[in-house]
Amino acid sequence: MQTSELEDTQKKGARSRPERMQALATLPVFFKLAGKRAVVAGGNEPALWKAELLAATGAHVEVYAETFVHGFEALASTPPNGSVRLNRRRWTPADLADAAIAVGASEDDDDAAAFAAAARAAGAPVNVVDRPAFCDFQFGAIVNRSPLVLSISTDGAAPVLAQAIRSLVEALLPDGLKRWVEVAKVWRTKGGQLGDTPAAKRRFWNRFVDLAMREAQREPRDADFDELARSPGKAPPSVAIVKVGDDADTLTLRALRVLRMADIIFLDAAVPPAVLDFARREAQRVSVDPGASGTTVERIVDAARNGERVVRLIAVSSGAAEASAGALSRALRDAGLETPEITFAPSPAKDAT
Incomplete structure (x- = not known):
């Protein structure tokens, strides 16, 4: 096979696979800073906020500046977590040794560049407030x-x-949701009580999420765990048939819910890639061949009978959505499966034209 033919084949194969992730401008990551050293250079308002934010994570924050705005003394006296120490002098490269993270808040470009270079030389990821050219990472809205x-x-x-x-x-x-996340840490240690297979454990946590979102305003109780653990371990086989509009904005709340819980997703090539962003990353994606409907139904039935949560995404833009959904629904019912159909929300922009 010639090189050009091989490249064409590879491109066609890549297009036939459902897209798992679209391009990201930045990588969302979360640093564990408890007990680690963080350096802040600057004594202005932006530096005050960043010092408080870093201290909230449990970091030991060292702040370097010749003068400090009002609020720094109180922060150093009673930090939200960790500790804050004020050093009334300009930072030096030696101050960045062993720093887990470095934040500068300088209005001078030369000072900002020098701080960023010193932090990188010390191996610390650096952020300079309002100076994206000098930043290794950014702070988001929290x-x-x-x-x-x-x-x-x-x-x-x-x-x-x-x-x-x-x-x-x-x-x-709701603010009370934090209590449910805290108790999840404890319940996760109960191991076998959550289920004897990965699928059973996942069903436990799906039930947990439903309860936590419904009862977020109250404290979780031991009885909640007992009830969740006693719930039926295996749901009857079913396949959710979800009709998808021209973009992800047309997904209904119910559609989002079944996508979040899906173990395996069968989809048309015309389904917008952004729709899959709402599914779990580990959920299997299977592209459907329009010319092999019988084989597709067999695979869907087998997956559902094996205890998988199955979703079939059908793109309305394909022109035969109703017929395709109806035929699939009848075939699945004949196989003894429940087949809830979930439609899409029409796009307001298109309705207005």
């Missing part, structure tokens, strides 16, 4: 339901938008 922590980033393009999204998410996540 939703704090610790130990549940979310961070929202626009890659520096629109921080105000990130803050607005944070407000929306905060309204959706």
